[in-house]
Structure formats: structure tokens, C-alpha cells
Amino acid sequence: MAKENDILEVFKVTKSFGGLLVLKELSFAIKECEITALIGANGAGKTTAFNIITGFCQADSGKVRFRGKDICGRTPHDLVRKGIARSFQQVRLLGELTVLKNVLLGCQDQPGEGFSNSLLRPKKVRRQEDKNVEWAIQCLEKVGLEEIADEIVEELSYPDQKLVNLAQLLATRCEMLLLDEPASGLDAASIKKFLGLVKALPDRDKTVLVVEHNMSVVEELADHVLFLHNGEVYARGLYNEIVNQRELGELYFGTD
Amino acid sequence: MEYLLSFAVLAGIYSILALSLNILVGEIGIISVAQGAIFGIGAYTSALLVLHLHLPFLLALAAGIVVTGLFSAVVAIPSLRVKGDYFIVAAFGVQFVIHDIFLNLVDVTRGAGGIRHIPRASVFGLKFDSNFSYLCLTLFFVLLVISVYWRIKVTPVGRLLRAIRSDEVAVQALGKNVYKSKVMTTVASGSLAAIAGSLYAHYLTYIDPSVFTIHDSIFILAMIIVGGMGSITGSIMGAVILLGLPEILRFLAIPDAIAGPGRQIVYGILLILFMRFRTKGLFGKSF
Amino acid sequence: MAYFLQFLVNGIIAGSVLTLNSLGFSLIYAVCGHFHIAQAGVFAISAYTVYTCIAYFQLPLILSILVAAIAAGILGLLINKIVYEPMTKLGAGHLVIFISSLGTLTIIENALHIGFGSDPLFIDVGGLKASMNFWGVIVNGMQIGVVCVAVLCWLGLHLFLYKTPRGREMIATANNPELAEVVGINVLRVYGITYIVASLVIVPAAAYHALDFGAVPHGGILIFLLSAVAVFMGGVGSLTGTVVVAYALAIVQNLTIWKLPSEWENGIIFFLFLILIILRPTGLLGRKENLQKD
Numbered sequence: 001m002a003k004e005n006d007i008l009e010v011f012k013v014t015k016s017f018g019g020l021l022v023l024k025e026l027s028f029a030i031k032e033c034e035i036t037a038l039i040g041a042n043g044a045g046k047t048t049a050f051n052i053i054t055g056f057c058q059a060d061s062g063k064v065r066f067r068g069k070d071i072c073g074r075t076p077h078d079l080v081r082k083g084i085a086r087s088f089q090q091v092r093l094l095g096e097l098t099v100l101k102n103v104l105l106g107c108q109d110q111p112g113e114g115f116s117n118s119l120l121r122p123k124k125v126r127r128q129e130d131k132n133v134e135w136a137i138q139c140l141e142k143v144g145l146e147e148i149a150d151e152i153v154e155e156l157s158y159p160d161q162k163l164v165n166l167a168q169l170l171a172t173r174c175e176m177l178l179l180d181e182p183a184s185g186l187d188a189a190s191i192k193k194f195l196g197l198v199k200a201l202p203d204r205d206k207t208v209l210v211v212e213h214n215m216s217v218v219e220e221l222a223d224h225v226l227f228l229h230n231g232e233v234y235a236r237g238l239y240n241e242i243v244n245q246r247e248l249g250e251l252y253f254g255t256d
Numbered sequence: 257m258e259y260l261l262s263f264a265v266l267a268g269i270y271s272i273l274a275l276s277l278n279i280l281v282g283e284i285g286i287i288s289v290a291q292g293a294i295f296g297i298g299a300y301t302s303a304l305l306v307l308h309l310h311l312p313f314l315l316a317l318a319a320g321i322v323v324t325g326l327f328s329a330v331v332a333i334p335s336l337r338v339k340g341d342y343f344i345v346a347a348f349g350v351q352f353v354i355h356d357i358f359l360n361l362v363d364v365t366r367g368a369g370g371i372r373h374i375p376r377a378s379v380f381g382l383k384f385d386s387n388f389s390y391l392c393l394t395l396f397f398v399l400l401v402i403s404v405y406w407r408i409k410v411t412p413v414g415r416l417l418r419a420i421r422s423d424e425v426a427v428q429a430l431g432k433n434v435y436k437s438k439v440m441t442t443v444a445s446g447s448l449a450a451i452a453g454s455l456y457a458h459y460l461t462y463i464d465p466s467v468f469t470i471h472d473s474i475f476i477l478a479m480i481i482v483g484g485m486g487s488i489t490g491s492i493m494g495a496v497i498l499l500g501l502p503e504i505l506r507f508l509a510i511p512d513a514i515a516g517p518g519r520q521i522v523y524g525i526l527l528i529l530f531m532r533f534r535t536k537g538l539f540g541k542s543f
Numbered sequence: 544m545a546y547f548l549q550f551l552v553n554g555i556i557a558g559s560v561l562t563l564n565s566l567g568f569s570l571i572y573a574v575c576g577h578f579h580i581a582q583a584g585v586f587a588i589s590a591y592t593v594y595t596c597i598a599y600f601q602l603p604l605i606l607s608i609l610v611a612a613i614a615a616g617i618l619g620l621l622i623n624k625i626v627y628e629p630m631t632k633l634g635a636g637h638l639v640i641f642i643s644s645l646g647t648l649t650i651i652e653n654a655l656h657i658g659f660g661s662d663p664l665f666i667d668v669g670g671l672k673a674s675m676n677f678w679g680v681i682v683n684g685m686q687i688g689v690v691c692v693a694v695l696c697w698l699g700l701h702l703f704l705y706k707t708p709r710g711r712e713m714i715a716t717a718n719n720p721e722l723a724e725v726v727g728i729n730v731l732r733v734y735g736i737t738y739i740v741a742s743l744v745i746v747p748a749a750a751y752h753a754l755d756f757g758a759v760p761h762g763g764i765l766i767f768l769l770s771a772v773a774v775f776m777g778g779v780g781s782l783t784g785t786v787v788v789a790y791a792l793a794i795v796q797n798l799t800i801w802k803l804p805s806e807w808e809n810g811i812i813f814f815l816f817l818i819l820i821i822l823r824p825t826g827l828l829g830r831k832e833n834l835q836k837d
Binding site (some may be wrong): 307338352522527 | 630
Binding site for chain 2 (some may be wrong): 036054076077080086088093096101104105106108110112114117119123129
């Protein structure tokens with residue numbers, strides 16, 4: 001039952017890995033311009049759900065719809081073009097390249113990424129590249145890293161690397177961002193800075209789906225919470241509704 | 257002096273080969289052991305077109321580029337779909353099968369005896385008969401290939417290739433069609449190798465399957481490992497060094513039966529040593 | 544019909560040789576993640592060891608094969624310890640390991656070339672090569688031997704992997720190396736055992752190859768590549784798939800040269816390989832890969 005402002009609909013998605021059932025007719029919908037958090041114990045299927053939504057994994061059955069259109073079976077790069085981008089739990093950046101080049105890679109309109117254009121149409125490539133550099137720097141300004149645009153990414157601190165990744169995601173201009181444990185590995189101060197940036201995203205017409213284990217982050221960020229257990233949505237609602245259910249706490253922390 | 261000029265021509269030709277392989281190995285990070293066979297396809301195509309259809313040199317060269325480009329695409333399209341190791345096996349397969357074709361399709365390739373009396377290259381009636389003139393022709397193409405490589409490096413496509421080598425999953429997650437880039441790079445690499453093939457055939461005026469074997473593929477790989485993966489200077493220096501060393505050793509009067517395999521052993525040792533102690537080669541920047 | 548049977552049987556014999564190689568490649572690739580092309584060098588050294596034992600020391604065949612097995616096991620272990628291990632400790636990736644493996648192979652093959660020359664060296668085993676005729680199909684003792692050994696090795700390997708603790712550690716490491724380490728498995732030791740087992744299993748194939756075609760320096764590479772094709776086509780991580788495909792490939796190859804000129808026997812295999820990876824990229828019985836690993 002997709003509603004008017006549901007931007008993403010996951011419908012009865014099932015997935016097994018070698019006999020192990022990870023997702024069991026998982027169904028939920030995400031409202032546009034909201035921040036939704038996906039929480040649950042390890043192995044509940046959160047990252048698998050992410051992988052399926054972003055095309056890194058194919059569901060065994062079920063449907064995923066983005067803006068009403070079926071996106072099952074599409075490749076990750078295709079989905080970015082459609083407007084869905086993701087981050088990884090362990091931040092994945094291009095270590096040898098500079099911060100600016102990393103963010104530039106997020107830009108989608110790049111005629112210069114084709115051989116024929118780069119060899120035969122230098123002016124066109126230069127013009128678009130200049131525009132992309134301008135946009136990339138704007139994205140860096142949004143996360144406060146414009147000063148270190150020329151530094152090599154692998155020499156940065158982990159919190160800064162996460163910010164570069166966020167700038168990349170902004171550069172893609174994707175309207176829906178899936179963040180996989182954005183707070184992991186960060187100290188309290190960095191988390192605060194990061195959260196501030198993520199919270200501002202809906203104001204920029206972006207929808208965010210977050211997987212997170214850090215409950216104070218979830219409390220701060222989420223407009224809506226989905227509690228996953230054994231591959232299905234066990235409970236949904238506002239943070240306060242979820243957190244007050246003792247039963248969920250037991251499921252979350254496990255009884256073995 | 258003629259000897260030096262002749263060496264310089266060959267160094268130029270093998271520099272082009274090294275540059276062509278470096279685009280694949282050093283930029284996008286795909287290992288190929290088929291470059292020897294691809295070199296051969298370019299050489300045989302050019303030689304046969306000039307000999308039998310009397311095509312002018314430049315046209316034959318262009319045809320060689322098209323043929324190797326298409327061939328590379330046909331092999332790359334299925335084998336790059338999955339993990340890189342499939343491509344390694346496919347490349348080995350290509351190397352062996354193509355060499356078998358050179359050896360066995362006797363009606364076309366004249367088999368082990370090879371093709372003789374290939375006309376020297378000539379452009380608009382100007383024949384490149386002397387070593388010096390051929391060196392000029394070769395240098396022209398070396399500069400052409402260098403400028404193509406350099407152009408790739410400084411444009412977004414170079415950044416994309418390097419990124420794919422670094423972490424292709426991250427690149428996919430940023431919306432890039434990694435598979436397409438891999439196929440296009442393989443085609444580009446093959447096409448550039450065809451230039452070397454054509455120059456080679458019309459310089460020596462004789463080609464046979466024995467210079468397009470797996471050992472030659474390993475030789476080309478060793479050139480860029482020693483010179484430096486992803487480096488223009490490295491490609492050229494690697495070619496010069498690996499071509500030059502045996503020439504210098506020639507003065508040590510090592511018997512032929514040992515010199516051949518002995519050289520191969522040196523290449524093998526170089527591959528291991530550089531992978532162990534200096535993966536970026538002599539002139540590369542980082543790997 | 545007699546011809547068909549003969550080529551079929553020839554295919555089964557060749558399939559046995561290929562299976563042994565494929566089992567070796569599959570083990571190392573699945574457990575250690577190395578594209579150990581130097582395996583072709585271990586193959587060649589085994590062949591020459593058998594030759595030397597018989598030709599110079601007049602040892603009986605079985606003993607020669609045993610000596611070769613010891614040599615192969617040691618060599619496989621050494622290559623891992625001296626060449627690959629130091630590099631993996633420095634964080635070397637897949638590419639770096641493959642290139643050093645290629646370098647190792649080049650050294651081994653060419654050292655053999657210098658030591659023994661490039662002409663095939665034939666071994667005289669008298670009675671074993673005597674032809675026997677079964678319903679119009681001609682085989683000899685050696686060939687029956689290699690088929691039996693291949694089947695025994697496959698069964699033995701199966702038992703070893705699933706019934707012994709070391710074997711189960713190998714399976715665990717193949718499935719998830721990081722988890723294996725966390726659970727307390729000594730991954731370095733597992734690698735060592737894998738290299739020994741994989742090197743041992745190819746020795747009978749090398750011996751047969753030497754007896755049939757003579758020992759040559761570059762004798763191992765083609766078989767190695769065909770075995771890599773068999774492993775990828777059968778699905779990495781599935782021993783059964785590998786064995787089935789190895790026999791299928793060898794039978795197809797032999798039936799093909801019945802009708803086509805023999806020069807194309809390898810071309811057919813690689814062509815089939817390309818077709819299969821278009822249709823079924825993960826192989827016939829392999830697991831589906833999700834996120835591509837490095």
C-alpha cells in the first residue's frame with residue numbers, strides 16, 4: 001500500500017544465502033524528504049536490504065520500487081543515475097587520489113570519462129570539467145572541507161574521510177541517500193558534526209535511509225524508525241515508541 | 257652507427273607496446289598476458305593487407321588497429337563480466353590460440369616459415385628505406401602514442417581508470433559503468449599495440465610466429481613492471497633497458513642455448529624482485 | 544562406433560589428467576585466493592624428477608613417483624613461503640601475487656630448459672606401455688592407472704576436506720578467511736597444508752604426462768590453463784563441478800579432434816569457455832558472487 005509521498009517501496013523482498021534465509025518478505029516504505037533509520041541486531045538483514053536496494057545484490061523474490069518504478073535487477077551505477085546512492089560501513093574512497101578528485105568522481109555528467117571525447121573533443125571536456133570542479137568545491141564547502149581539496153585522501157583522518165564520502169554523495173545529486181552506519185568509527189565531536197550535516201539533508205530535498213547501531217544517533221536523526229528482526233520489519237514508528245518496548249530491547253541484544 | 261639506429265627503431269616499437277600494455281595494467285589495473293598475440297595480429301594484418309591487397313602502409317596500419325580493436329572487444333566483452341581472473345585465463349587462451357593460428361593457418365600466414373618480402377613502409381610515395389628514415393617514422397608514432405596516453409592521464413577518463421584500479425566497487429557506487437570502462441580500455445590497449453605490429457612488420461620485412469609467443473607477452477609485461485606501471489617514462493625506459501641488457505650481455509659470449517632461456521630467467525627474477533621490493537617500478541609513482 | 548568409443552576413452556584418460564590438475568588449482572585458488580600459475584612449474588619439475596629417477600637412478604616407477612611427490616610438496620610449500628607469504632604480509636593484492644607467480648614459473652621452466660634442453664625426454668617403462676584391447680578399444684596399463692588414481696584422489700580429497708579437522712579448516716578458510724582467523728584457525732598453516740596437498744595431487748598427472756609425451760620444460764602451462772578453465776566453468780568452490788567439467792572438456796576435446804584437425808583442440812576449449820561465461824558467469828555449479836571482491 002504505497003502512499004502518495006512514498007519515494008521508496010520495498011515489497012515482500014526475500015533473500016537467502018546458501019540455505020540461510022536472511023530477508024523474509026521484507027516490506028516497508030520510505031517517505032520523501034524524511035530520515036528513516038533501520039535498526040536491528042547483527043544478522044537481522046539490514047546491510048543485505050541496503051545491498052538489494054542499491055543493486056549490489058539481487059533479491060530472490062519481491063519488488064523494490066523507486067518513485068513508483070520497478071528497480072529490481074538494475075546495476076548499482078544505473079541506480080545512482082536514477083537517484084539512489086549509498087555509503088559503505090567501512091568508508092570506501094580512492095586513497096591515492098586527492099579529495100577534490102574523489103568528489104569529482106561523484107559528478108555524473110562527465111563527457112571526459114569516455115575515450116573518444118577526451119581524445120577528440122578537448123574543449124567540450126574542459127568546459128564540463130570546469131563546471132564539475134565548481135560543483136565539487138561547493139559540495140566540499142557544504143561539509144567544510146574546501147581547505148583540504150588537494151590533499152591525498154589516504155592521509156586524512158577517518159572522520160575527514162567520512163566527510164569526503166558525504167561530499168561525494170552530495171556531488172552525485174542523488175535524491176535518496178543510503179548511509180551504512182555513518183557514525184561508526186567516529187568520536188563524539190565528529191559524530192556531532194556529521195549529524196548536523198545529515199539532518200540538513202531533507203531541507204535540500206533529500207531522503208535519507210540510515211542503518212545505525214548507535215541509539216543516540218538514531219534518536220537525534222530519525223523521523224521514523226524501522227526495527228528489523230529475523231529478516232522482516234518487526235516494529236515501526238517514532239524513536240520513542242520503539243525504544244520504550246522492552247521486548248525489542250531483548251530481541252536487539254539477544255538472549256544467547 | 258647503423259646498429260644503434262636499428263636498436264633505436266626496435267626500442268621505439270617496443271616502447272609503443274609497453275605504453276599500450278601500461279594503459280591496461282598500469283591505469284585500470286587489468287593484467288593481460290596476451291599482448292604478444294595482439295602485437296602479432298596487428299603485424300600479420302598489416303603485412304597481409306599490403307602484400308596481397310597492395311594497400312598503402314597507413315591504410316594497412318589503420319586496418320590493423322580496427323582488427324585488433326574488434327578482436328579485443330570480442331574477447332573482453334564476455335570475460336570482463338566477472339572477476340579479473342576470468343580475464344587472465346581468457347587472455348592466456350587468446351595468446352595460445354592466436355599463436356596456434358599463426359602457426360597452423362598455413363594458407364594465410366605461411367605457418368612457421370613466416371611471411372617474407374613485406375614491403376618497407378611508404379607514405380605518399382616516400383619510402384622509408386634507411387634505418388634513419390624509419391627511425392623518424394617510428395618516433396612520430398611513439399610521440400603520437402605518448403600524446404594519447406598523456407591525454408588520457410590528464411582528462412577525467414584517466415582519473416576514472418585509476419579509481420577503478422584502486423577500488424572498483426567504490427567507483428560503481430558513484431554511478432560509473434566500470435564494465436564499460438574496462439572493455440573500452442582493453443580495446444584501446446589492443447589498438448595501440450597494432451601500431452607497433454605494423455611498424456615492426458614493415459621494418460623487418462619478415463615476420464613469423466616465433467616473436468608473438470607467451471614469452472614475448474611476459475617480456476612486454478616485464479618492461480612495464482621494471483619501468484613502472486602507469487608511467488609514460490617508465491614504459492619507454494623499461495623497453496630500452498630490457499632490450500638493451502641482452503645486447504650488452506651479447507659481448508660476454510654466452511652460448512646461444514643458454515642465452516635464450518637465461519634471458520627469460522632474468523625477466524622472471526625481475527618480476528619477482530620488483531613485486532617484492534618496488535611494485536612501482538623504476539619510474540612509477542605508486543601502486 | 545569403435546572410433547567413437549576409442550576417442551571417448553581417450554577423453555576419459557585425458558580427463559583424469561586434467562582433473563588432477565584442476566583439483567590442485569581449485570584448492571589453492573579457493574583456500575588461499577592465489578592464482579598460482581607457478582603450479583605449472585611444479586608440474587614440470589615433477590615430470591623431470593620422475594624422468595631423472597628412472598633414467599639415471601634406475602628406480603622403479605612407483606618409487607620415482609613418490610620421490611617426485613616429495614619434491615613437489617616441498618617446492619609448492621617453498622614457493623608459498625618464500626615468494627607469496629612475504630608479499631601478503633606487506634599487503635600485496637591479487638595482481639602482485641599473480642605477477643610473482645608468473646615470474647616464478649618463468650624461472651622454473653627456463654632453468655629446466657637450460658638443465659635438460661628443450662627436446663622431450665622419454666621414459667622407458669616397458670610393460671606398462673603394452674597395449675591391451677578391450678572390445679576394440681586400445682588402452683595400456685599406464686592409462687588405466689591414471690584413471691584409477693584420479694578417481695581415488697578425488698574421493699580421498701573429498702574425505703580429507705570433510706572428515707578431517709585440517710580439511711575442515713581449509714573449507715572454513717576458503718569460505719571466509721577473516722572469520723577463520725577470528726575463530727582461531729592458523730591461516731598460515733592452512734595455506735601451507737593446502738600448497739602441499741595441491742602439489743601432491745598433480746604429481747600422478749605429471750608422471751603420466753611425462754610417460755606419454757615426454758618431459759618438456761613448458762609442459763605444464765597448457766594443462767594448467769585448461770584446468771583453470773575447468774575450475775571456473777565448474778564453479779569455484781565446487782570440487783564436484785570442477786571434476787565433471789574437467790572430464791566433459793577432455794571428452795569434448797578428444798571427440799573434436801576426431802572430426803577436426805588436431806591444431807584446433809585447444810581453441811575449441813577456450814571458445815567454449817568464452818561461450819559459457821557469457822551464458823553463466825558463475826560457472827555451472829558455482830556460488831553467486833555478490834559484491835565483487837578484490
